[in-house]
Amino acid sequence: MTETTTTLIKVRRVSKSFKKGEEQSLLVLDDLNLSLKSGEIVALLGKSGSGKSTLLRIIAGLVSPSKGQVTYQGNPITGPIQGLSMVFQSFALFPWLTVLQNVELGLEAQGIPPSERRTRALKAIDIIGLDGFESAYPKELSGGMRQRVGFARALVVDPHVMLMDEPFSALDPLTAEDLRNDLLGLWQDKKTNIQSILIVTHNIEEAAILADRIIVFSSNPGKIRGEIKVDLPRPRNTEDDKFRGIIDDIYTLMTASSKPHLGLGGERVKLIEQIGYRLPKVEVSQLTGFLDTLNSPDYQQKIDLPELADDLSLDVNELFLLTEALEILHFAHVSKGDIELTAAGRTFSNADMLKKKEIFASHLIQYIPLARHIKRVLDERPGHRASENRFLTELEDQLSEEAASEVLEIIIDWGRYAELFAYDYNAGVLSLENPE
């Protein structure tokens, strides 16, 4: 960058915890530091639940941090301010307003007179390529066009910083690419006064295509795991070796295990100890299908994750959920961007349906503390029955309400498959009995 760079946004020692009940709180973001300078695009990359969206909302002034401070041009942010605008994953368009009215909305809020509103809105619509759709309602438009309206609405207020919350993840790949290119065009032509873009994404390639810096988050609580600089000229060639190298670097950083443990066969595996571990939301059928794929002769012992994601056309989020599930169940282990099945993983994949259930059950009991806990409670109870609320309350000690019910749902799904216990949906009761 030839021009002098200034720091626009500074995030200093920000933590966020959500209150639960009187005493307890749940830490989502832990002591984050970050700065956004003029002339750069920064991507926040992480699995879902890593708090990157929360951080974006703290910067936007929508959520206030529990500790620490965010400043914009030196002034602390306590609420939404002019100069920052936001693009949403779900577009967040007002369905009862036309494209033009949607774009004008931010100007209305600023009290700008009608004639000027119209001129500026039409200009923004023109820049973003929505000519001819001014009087259309959002529901008449395709996803890509809707997000263009979202862009125009964010642009029309002439922001210095654009905050983007997974803006392309609700679009199909082709549309997403098209819109990404247009965004880069806008950025490089300097048709707007945007000095910096902060984009949240869980798409690794997208981050590498767009960003000058990629900040990788780890989950529970959200922390910065590391930062990767992308010093490649735009437009970037995704087949380029340097580009592939950066993708590999990101995978390596994202799969770097913090605490390696040694498994039964001397392998490095991931061990979880808490009942309230945030289990990955993966269905058993996905898991078995994924195991079969990894076990198929098409792949070697060690499989490169970027390659796998490409082959299975899996979203990175889905891929990491699957690999995490395999890891905690000790069916596979992941390191340096590669995945490798364990001996148990191979046996499972080769077994028949009944045997599979047996192996799955024994791994659940052995490696998933929550499953072990539920089983023990049911064994100890005289009627071998327990209300799901009992476990829910326990989980809520360690997780947010939402996460707790999700985790319980996952373990019920897994446990039912493994025939560890039965579940009555209407009564909300877990039991050891088989249904009548």
Add this chain to the structure above:
Amino acid sequence: MPIFTKWHAAKNELKKWRYPTYWDMIALCLVLGTITLLALGAKGMATPYHLGEPIPISLDPVNLPYYAFRSVLRMGIAMIVSLLFTFIVGTAAAKSTHAERFIIPSIDILQSVPVLGYLSITVIAFIALFPNSLLGPEFAAIFVIFTAQVWNMTLSFYQSLKSVPTDLQEAARVLQLSAWQRFWRLDAPFAMPGLLWNVMMSMSGSWFFVVASEAITVNNQEITLPGIGSYIALAIQQADMHAIVYAIIAMFMVILLYDQMLFRPLNQWIDKFKFEQLSEEPTSSSWVITLFQHAKWLRHSGRFLVVIWNYFVNFPLFRLKPVAAPHKTEWKQSVSHFSVVLWYILLIAALVVALATLIHFVFSSVTLKEAGHVTWLGFVTAFRVTAMVLLSSIIWIPLGVWIGLRPSVARIAQPIIQFAASFPVNLFYPIMVFIIVTYGLNVDVWSSPLMILGAQWYIAFNVIAGVIALPKDLHQAAGSLDLKGWLWWKRFILPGIFPYYVTGAITAAGGAWNASIVAEVLNWGSTHLVATGLGAYVTQQSIIGDFPRLALGICIMCFYVLVFNKVLWRPLYRMATGRFSLN
């Protein structure tokens, strides 16, 4: 005019002003006619009046259009007040937890008070408020219609505001909309489909009360407001069958007109606020909207209205920004904490005082034994309501399923049933009296069907809608599994329509309770039939003006309705939305 040219520029439409068309003429007549009528009605409402003075009502059918218009006017005013109430109270409940804890239970109780109970209680107060003017009884009638319309509207609005999607809320905050702008640009439009649907339900349901509230006897004073209800009351008094038929025809015309002029345009307009166009059926069409689209000058004035509307939403005075709250100081926190506690203490104190006053008022003249008897009367009416809901279910579930399975029949039946639901069935009561007297039937038994006469349509309508809403593949799966006979009903249709049926049955039961006040005392000329029940008790106490007993009757009815809601309907509804919901 610069405003119009800008709109043209944006919309790429013809800029030329054409000569007036026939459409213009029709639309002009419509608008001018409406204005004249409104002026006429306002003049009639403010006529001088002294309590005890008879208000002349004529049975000459020539007067019917004017009477009908006066009734419609009352309905319209009540609706405007209901909307205002909904916007203010519904919003307060949705935005403030402290207000919510007070408003929502209050509405819950208020909506279980029999609508006509409000009339007996408030009419004296309103007359005192506007001495020497007909405005007193007018407002009492309007108040009753208001209480018949408002509760479900407010609840629907409140529930919608509570469920505004997070992303839209965030967008509104990032764009820094003021509270006023946010309300009109986000909250109100989001709540609009649900609200409008409830507006239509309310208006349909309140015709019954319009008719019942115009001619009332309170404290032995007979007040007959000029309107279709008073016309019917007089016809009943004079046992004039011809006049009854005229009234039925007039009512038919009124409902047909407002269906065409109001409901159909509204139905089409609602689509704008829906998130996605889900319905496969072609959107409802309305000739009124067509008219407004064809008449050039109306379209232009429509645009002018849009400009005014935008100015209203962006009115500078209301552009106060929600100030980002900095961290509260400890002192401020304890003050706000204190005021909250104080608010609840005041609320509870007011509640205790009100209850004590009521109990003292009632039991100063009523013995416990009589209170026990009134409770028994309530039980009789409760039994009647339950029996009638069951009876109409037995009739309408099979019939509704039959209709719902045949799309061509359903297409014809649905508008008819909708129409029937808004028709005030009290017009048909004289026919029942005639039958009972002629055949010497038991009043206690044969007056019961009248209670459900109007309310049964909710069951019918919902059952049909439920059958139509069942996914096609479920029908096919049931067919391919060869489900037949009772098994088909037990495993497929009944669970499938259950959520819809419960909704219909709740509305029907509520309607039957309300109707009991009118349906248990029947008059025709000099014939007076009185059934045993709480409704008859309330009516009789209201006529003789015994307010302690009236209050007792209303409280007990309110109590029964609340108990039924808590014990029966809420659990059923929860089951319907949980276990039997298709989503």
